[in-house]
Structures are given as C-alpha cells and as structure tokens.
Amino acid sequence: MERFAGFRTAAVRRFGAAGAWAYDQWERLNEAFFGSGCIVGEIIWEKALQAKRLGYYAPGKNRIGLSRHLMRPLYPAGVLSWGFRHLNRKLAADILLHEMIHQHIHQTGGWNGENSHNNDRFVREVNRIAKLMGLPIKAAVIGKTGTCSQVRSDARGYLSAAALYDFPYSVREPGYYATCTQRPG
Numbered sequence: 001m002e003r004f005a006g007f008r009t010a011a012v013r014r015f016g017a018a019g020a021w022a023y024d025q026w027e028r029l030n031e032a033f034f035g036s037g038c039i040v041g042e043i044i045w046e047k048a049l050q051a052k053r054l055g056y057y058a059p060g061k062n063r064i065g066l067s068r069h070l071m072r073p074l075y076p077a078g079v080l081s082w083g084f085r086h087l088n089r090k091l092a093a094d095i096l097l098h099e100m101i102h103q104h105i106h107q108t109g110g111w112n113g114e115n116s117h118n119n120d121r122f123v124r125e126v127n128r129i130a131k132l133m134g135l136p137i138k139a140a141v142i143g144k145t146g147t148c149s150q151v152r153s154d155a156r157g158y159l160s161a162a163a164l165y166d167f168p169y170s171v172r173e174p175g176y177y178a179t180c181t182q183r184p185g
C-alpha cells in the first residue's frame with residue numbers, strides 16, 4: 001500500500017491528472033480482475049509510442065507504458081492539443097487491463113509458448129477475464145494451422161490471433177469507445 005502511494009505520488013508529480021488516473025484505474029482493475037494480486041510498478045505516459053502501439057509491459061522493469069495518443073482528440077483531426085481532458089478513458093482502461101494481464105502472468109510464473117500472447121497462460125487469463133467482464137468470447141492457443149488473422153473468431157468460435165493479441169479491445173461492441181467529449185459539437 002505504501003509502495004503504491006509512492007508510485008502514485010511520483011506519477012502525479014510527473015503526469016498530473018493522467019498519472020493519478022492511471023494508478024486509480026490500475027488499483028481498480030487489480031481488485032476487480034486479479035484479486036489485488038498484481039505487484040505495483042511504474043506506469044508511464046509515453047510520448048514516443050507509435051499511434052498503433054498504445055501500451056506495453058516491460059517485465060524486467062515491471063513497467064507499464066501507455067501512449068499519450070490516448071489523450072489526443074479524435075475530432076477535429078490533426079488538432080495537437082493533447083491533454084487529460086481528451087483521454088479516452090474506456091480505451092485507456094482496456095489497454096491498461098491488457099498490460100496488466102502480462103504483468104500478472106510475469107509475476108506469477110511467466111509463460112511458455114509461441115509468444116507472450118499465444119500461450120496457455122495468456123489464453124487462460126483471457127477466458128477467465130472475459131467471463132468476469134461478461135464478454136461472450138472464448139480463446140484457445142492457436143496452432144500452425146490457425147485461423148486467418150483478419151477475422152475475429154474461427155468456425156468453432158475461438159478468437160483469431162489478431163483478436164487474441166488485442167484482447168479486450170478487439171472484442172468490444174462497435175462504438176464502445178466513442179465518447180461524447182470526442183464528438184464534434
């Protein structure tokens with residue numbers, strides 16, 4: 001708890017409201033989905049991440065990185081005024097949850113498999129968390145003859161590679177991330 005407060009204070013100093021938000025969400029998600037079992041580390045709002053890469057987990061440093069693209073207004077396009085008021089909270093919370101799955105796996109024995117997503121532990125976490133979220137999906141480790149990555153799920157209903165790798169944002173309902181603050185007036 002003291003450790004958490006220390007990290008949070010440092011993040012507020014460095015990132016202001018966005019720093020506080022990230023830690024409050026981390027704590028909420030940790031309780032809701034991991035039985036408060038994740039061990040807190042740095043959560044950084046990264047400037048340099050590409051638009052398509054919205055988050056990462058660095059196991060060696062126990063660091064979660066979130067992209068500042070999550071704080072960029074979608075409308076009007078091209079506006080450069082990034083800021084906490086533009087944060088897409090639903091999307092950022094899902095990105096954070098995804099990185100916390102990696103964090104939790106790393107902190108509870110790691111994984112064996114093809115990569116950090118296509119392995120038994122990640123798949124089990126996806127199934128467990130999807131159930132808690134009420135998302136009607138199921139995942140399985142994808143073999144060499146696996147599904148075409150362009151579709152969400154295969155004939156048996158298991159997530160495709162692309163959907164598995166981007167859980168949970170790959171499986172949200174269309175429009176789930178649209179928020180009033182990001183629509184033109």
Ligand SMILES: [Zn+2]
Nearest residue numbers: 098102117165
């Ligand atoms: Zn990942």
